[in-house]
Amino acid sequence: MNALNQIFAITLMNLRSLPARFGSSMVIVVGIAGVVAVLIALLSMAKGFEATLKGVGDPSRVVVLRGGSTDEMSSGISNQQARLIENKPGVMRSESGSLAAGETYVIADIPKRGNDSPANMPLRGVEAKSFEVRDEVTIVSGRALEFGRYELIAGVKAANQFQGLDVGNHIPLRGVDWEVVGLFSTGGTIHESEAWVDNSLLVANLNRGGGYTSMVVKLESPLDFDQFEQALENDPQLESNPIRETTYYSEQSVQMTSLIETFGYGVGVVMAIGAIFAALNTMYSAVSTRGVEIATLRALGFGPAPVVISVMVEALVLAFIGGAIGAGLAYLFFNGYTASTMGGTFSQVSFDFAVTPELIVRGITWSLLLGLVGGLIPSVSAARTPVTVALRGM
Amino acid sequence: MADNLIKIDRVSKTYERGEMQIPVLSELSLDIARGEFLALMGPSGSGKTTLLNLIGGLDKPTSGAITVGSERIDQLSQSALAKWRSRNVGFVFQFYNLLPVLTAQKNVELPLLLTSLSGSERRKRALAALAIVGLSDRAGHRPNELSGGQEQRVAIARAIVSDPTLLVCDEPTGDLDRATADEILDLLRLLNSEHGKTIVMVTHDPKAADHANHSLHLDKGKLVSEDAAA
Ligand SMILES: Nc1ncnc2c1ncn2[C@@H]1O[C@H](COP(=O)(O)OP(=O)(O)O)[C@@H](O)[C@H]1O
Ligand SMILES: [Mg+2]
Numbered sequence: 001m002n003a004l005n006q007i008f009a010i011t012l013m014n015l016r017s018l019p020a021r022f023g024s025s026m027v028i029v030v031g032i033a034g035v036v037a038v039l040i041a042l043l044s045m046a047k048g049f050e051a052t053l054k055g056v057g058d059p060s061r062v063v064v065l066r067g068g069s070t071d072e073m074s075s076g077i078s079n080q081q082a083r084l085i086e087n088k089p090g091v092m093r094s095e096s097g098s099l100a101a102g103e104t105y106v107i108a109d110i111p112k113r114g115n116d117s118p119a120n121m122p123l124r125g126v127e128a129k130s131f132e133v134r135d136e137v138t139i140v141s142g143r144a145l146e147f148g149r150y151e152l153i154a155g156v157k158a159a160n161q162f163q164g165l166d167v168g169n170h171i172p173l174r175g176v177d178w179e180v181v182g183l184f185s186t187g188g189t190i191h192e193s194e195a196w197v198d199n200s201l202l203v204a205n206l207n208r209g210g211g212y213t214s215m216v217v218k219l220e221s222p223l224d225f226d227q228f229e230q231a232l233e234n235d236p237q238l239e240s241n242p243i244r245e246t247t248y249y250s251e252q253s254v255q256m257t258s259l260i261e262t263f264g265y266g267v268g269v270v271m272a273i274g275a276i277f278a279a280l281n282t283m284y285s286a287v288s289t290r291g292v293e294i295a296t297l298r299a300l301g302f303g304p305a306p307v308v309i310s311v312m313v314e315a316l317v318l319a320f321i322g323g324a325i326g327a328g329l330a331y332l333f334f335n336g337y338t339a340s341t342m343g344g345t346f347s348q349v350s351f352d353f354a355v356t357p358e359l360i361v362r363g364i365t366w367s368l369l370l371g372l373v374g375g376l377i378p379s380v381s382a383a384r385t386p387v388t389v390a391l392r393g394m
Numbered sequence: 395m396a397d398n399l400i401k402i403d404r405v406s407k408t409y410e411r412g413e414m415q416i417p418v419l420s421e422l423s424l425d426i427a428r429g430e431f432l433a434l435m436g437p438s439g440s441g442k443t444t445l446l447n448l449i450g451g452l453d454k455p456t457s458g459a460i461t462v463g464s465e466r467i468d469q470l471s472q473s474a475l476a477k478w479r480s481r482n483v484g485f486v487f488q489f490y491n492l493l494p495v496l497t498a499q500k501n502v503e504l505p506l507l508l509t510s511l512s513g514s515e516r517r518k519r520a521l522a523a524l525a526i527v528g529l530s531d532r533a534g535h536r537p538n539e540l541s542g543g544q545e546q547r548v549a550i551a552r553a554i555v556s557d558p559t560l561l562v563c564d565e566p567t568g569d570l571d572r573a574t575a576d577e578i579l580d581l582l583r584l585l586n587s588e589h590g591k592t593i594v595m596v597t598h599d600p601k602a603a604d605h606a607n608h609s610l611h612l613d614k615g616k617l618v619s620e621d622a623a624a
Pocket of ligand 1: 388389409410411416418436437438439440441442443444445
């Protein structure tokens with residue numbers, strides 16, 4: 001009880017003297033706030049990206065690419081191959097036939113909203129069956145595509161991001177003038193960053209002589225994948241690479257997420273090293289300006305524990321303030337902030353930064369670790385200095 | 395035969411600075427009686443502070459024995475020594491060493507945080523100590539609102555609040571003008587004569603030494619003479 005009393009009294013005294021040392025204390029607060037803000041911002045980017053891609057994919061859906069291709073951009077499938085693929089066993093059927101849609105994935109130049117800088121938007125040629133296969137698509141504004149007309153529907157994220165994607169507007173893309181007739185949602189997945197048009201009209205204007213870049217196929221059940229894959233492999237007329245849709249997107253997601261996370265932690269570590277020096281410096285000067293005070297307390301009989309703990313608590317309090325400010329800034333400026341990234345396959349994928357409570361906890365944990373390191377060394381050295389030396393104020 | 399409170403037996407103190415050995419005290423022996431008011435004089439660097447720190451248990455000798463009361467303080471561990479100091483010694487420094495964020499009363503209460511006394515009891519004793527040094531009306535002031543002489547009085551109140559037998563004072567008037575210094579010396583004298591404190595005081599000032607019962611001269615780590623004073 002008595003030891004706790006001592007620690008409490010000395011710690012309280014230390015904290016009460018903080019305002020008198022405002023300037024030097026701010027160094028630690030600002031340094032740590034910066035680290036935590038940047039770290040949380042970068043990690044929230046990774047989180048947002050992950051969430052965007054995680055939602056994509058249905059284990060009973062298969063993306064069929066050309067053999068050797070791993071993304072739609074570099075793939076190609078002819079009409080003849082498409083007919084073979086849609087008739088393989090395992091493919092689900094409805095009254096309109098087998099649920100397999102040929103699609104064409106290209107990039108279109110379009111200026112971003114807000115600034116006129118040109119950017120890349122994925123433009124997808126779809127077939128009527130695309131909407132049967134991709135049954136998560138809902139029109140949220142305007143109406144659905146009418147095939148055989150130069151019409152376009154835009155994903156809600158694409159519409160947010162790019163100029164001219166407003167219902168009723170006409171927009172030139174890939175040498176064709178399209179009328180925007182509707183906006184669609186897919187429940188937050190990556191396809192909301194795309195614009196969709198009639199595949200046959202798109203292909204006719206592309207000089208690629210028909211065909212598709214890929215097919216998306218709905219299986220009777222996720223369990224039919226092996227059977228379907230085997231059938232494609234056994235067909236000598238086909239050279240294709242079927243990938244379960246969930247696998248396809250999670251692979252892309254993992255790549256990008258780990259890239260951002262690695263980058264985030266890299267930057268975080270570099271900044272953290274800077275912040276540790278700031279913290280060390282602050283705490284050393286805090287301890288050295290009070291060297292005689294600390295020595296006096298020890299002369300009076302106070303043990304090293306209250307001295308160490310009080311300095312540690314001060315460092316942790318300052319670090320916590322810094323961490324909280326950093327987390328607050330990251331939340332204010334980045335939560336829900338929509339960004340887009342240039343990714344190999346995805347060209348421009350929009351996603352929202354997600355400053356989750358978990359990330360805030362992680363950021364504040366970092367700040368406390370920095371405070372711990374910054375406070376420990378100076379406080380231990382203060383406690384180890386002989387009282388007689390410290391009393392001389394040297 | 396005097397009742398000795400402090401017995402210093404062939405004490406040496408050597409500081410080490412890197413490879414260098416700095417002998418400060420060599421084979422010094424000295425007895426200090428209970429109830430003594432002793433002035434330690436001598437030129438700068440002669441080892442006065444070093445000797446005072448050994449007597450007050452702030453440091454340990456390189457060799458030799460120091461007994462205070464019945465305790466061989468040179469044999470105590472650092473933590474036992476800290477505990478011993480808090481019970482038996484009051485310290486008065488040249489620059490007062492008050493904590494600037496605390497009021498006079500809170501400064502005086504500090505040593506009592508090491509006891510199991512209740513908050514109200516600590517307060518009562520701190521106010522009593524402030525009354526002894528004549529600063530009852532300044533209990534709520536912070537050090538920067540006090541004069542140098544008043545600060546030193548607060549420091550003296552802090553030194554006596556836990557009722558130690560021994561006061562060690564390192565140039566307590568070194569930073570004060572003559573008149574204020576005399577008031578502080580009178581106060582120390584009162585604590586010695588009325589409250590029975592044994593006082594060891596380092597000073598440069600021969601007038602200050604006049605207030606003591608005895609003075610000792612230290613030169614290059616050795617006692618050179620012993621004057622009987624008033
Ligand atoms: N911690 C220390 N390390 C090395 N030398 C010291 C240390 N403390 C004091 N000294 C030296 O010991 C000598 C005596 O110092 P001190 O006891 O302070 O003398 P005084 O109080 O009489 O002026 C001085 O030369 C001083 O530099
Ligand atoms: Mg000295």
